[in-house]
Amino acid sequence: MSESVSLPNAGRFFEIRFESIGGLGAHAAGQVLATAAVVRMGLNGAHFSSYGSEKKGSLVRSFVRLGPADRPIRTSAPVETPDAIVVFHAALLRNPATLAGLKKDGTFIYNAPPGLVPEELAALPRTARVIRVDALGIAVKEQSRPNAVLLGTLCGAFPFLDAGQVLEALSEEFTGRHPEAVASNERAFRCGATQFEALAGVGRAEGDLPATLSEPAWGYETQPIGGIIPEPGNTVWNDLSASRTGWLPVLDRAKCIHCGLCDLVCPDLCLVWGDGEDGGKFERELMGVDYRYCKGCLRCVESCPTGALAKEAETPGLADGLRVPLFPDVIG
Ligand code: SF4
Ligand code: SF4
Incomplete structure (x- = not known):
């Protein structure tokens, strides 16, 4: 020592x-x-x-x-x-x-x-x-x-x-x-x-910042009746962006055969499907990824047989630019 x-x-x-x-x-x-x-x-x-x-x-x-x-x-x-x-x-x-x-x-x-x-x-x-x-x-x-x-x-x-x-x-x-x-x-x-x-010159507040309250937001005296969850953390409002550790799956639609293997392995159902057509026949097609729910596990990339999904380093703004919203009527 x-x-x-x-x-x-x-x-x-x-x-x-x-x-x-x-x-x-x-x-x-x-x-x-x-x-x-x-x-x-x-x-x-x-x-x-x-x-x-x-x-x-x-x-x-x-x-x-x-x-x-x-x-x-x-x-x-x-x-x-x-x-x-x-x-x-x-x-x-x-x-x-x-x-x-x-x-x-x-x-x-x-x-x-x-x-x-x-x-x-x-x-x-x-x-x-x-x-x-x-x-x-x-x-x-x-x-x-x-x-x-x-x-x-x-x-x-x-x-x-x-x-x-x-x-x-x-x-x-x-x-x-x-x-x-x-x-x-x-x-x-x-x-x-x-x-x-x-x-330099980042902060503008004066003095020490106030500490957060260590009391829970809801206690036995204040919790809503009937088990209502007023601030949902596990629904469409959830955001898993912060779980990614530097990599994103990026879709090249030209290489995609819409086989759905990626969707089978994705634990968070982040892949967004839409209506399309192949030779005059209706088919469901992969439109992209809703990165809001994507934690970057890259299972989809590993499972893709054509290389349509590839791993890319996440740079600021990349996910927002490529995101295809899963619930556009709720969160665009
Ligand atoms: S696994 Fe690959 S080819 Fe199949 S739907 Fe997903 S991205 Fe497209
Ligand atoms: S990286 Fe993981 S969470 Fe994101 S779309 Fe692929 S399988 Fe889903």
């Missing part, structure tokens, strides 16, 4: 919140960071995550709390007023809860390729530091995952987090279970630690 490091905010804990989607590795990142802090950096640390029952696709929050070795951490409450927020998927920026509670001198790291800054980020504190890193792009190139890249960026942004120790903890985590991934994770981590950009 190295000598204990000094935290940047003497007198209180340093708190980090990872905002993610199941499958992007936020829980593992939190675990690696807290382990490195406690075992290798001489700090006190605590980590836990909150997530749904699904293995992939649902919202995941992972919390890391660090403190000096002589100050026990006696709380396991969620981190509501973080010093740093790390966002694993740009689609999460649409949710105001993602930004909630950031301190006015906090750091906001988000995963997105270079380009326009989402207007939602204007809600960040004017004095907060905003960092963008193309974690998905780096992860795809290095055959790793966004969590390794974002851990690197976090260490790059906060020198008190000893990058060498965190990287060793990351490698140790994978040596036993996935030794083949150690080298690619190391490359991704190192890229993340250097290939990020600090953005």
Whole structure:
């Protein structure tokens, strides 16, 4: 174990919140960071995550709390007023809860390729530091995952987090279970630690952001009568865009023979069919994909016998441009 490091905010804990989607590795990142802090950096640390029952696709929050070795951490409450927020998927920026509670001198790291800054980020504190890193792009190139890249960026942004120790903890985590991934994770981590950009003039809010209420929206005193679900999350209003991890199925209609094999294997019924004609005979034809419901599992691509569905890297706006709505009368 190295000598204990000094935290940047003497007198209180340093708190980090990872905002993610199941499958992007936020829980593992939190675990690696807290382990490195406690075992290798001489700090006190605590980590836990909150997530749904699904293995992939649902919202995941992972919390890391660090403190000096002589100050026990006696709380396991969620981190509501973080010093740093790390966002694993740009689609999460649409949710105001993602930004909630950031301190006015906090750091906001988000995963997105270079380009326009989402207007939602204007809600960040004017004095907060905003960092963008193309974690998905780096992860795809290095055959790793966004969590390794974002851990690197976090260490790059906060020198008190000893990058060498965190990287060793990351490698140790994978040596036993996935030794083949150690080298690619190391490359991704190192890229993340250097290939990020600090953005100026993003936030416009004054002071600390308010924390979200930890009370559930509906309780025994307020829930609607009769089991009504007023905010449906599993119906046509659902949006699985944030579940994709960098790849999309893209249809080339000229190669499609409308055999329907893709539809048989799609777990979310995202393929949209319409009326067509072949040699004067009526037939149902595949019109495209409603990416709103597509989680990017690519089973459809694997099953397509003609190559009409192919895997493409998701770039900003690609899904919106190609989307064929499944329920145009409800959500166009
Ligand atoms: S499996 Fe391929 S060829 Fe068959 S309907 Fe789907 S996209 Fe078209
Ligand atoms: S990648 Fe293909 S099979 Fe998977 S959810 Fe999307 S459309 Fe369905």
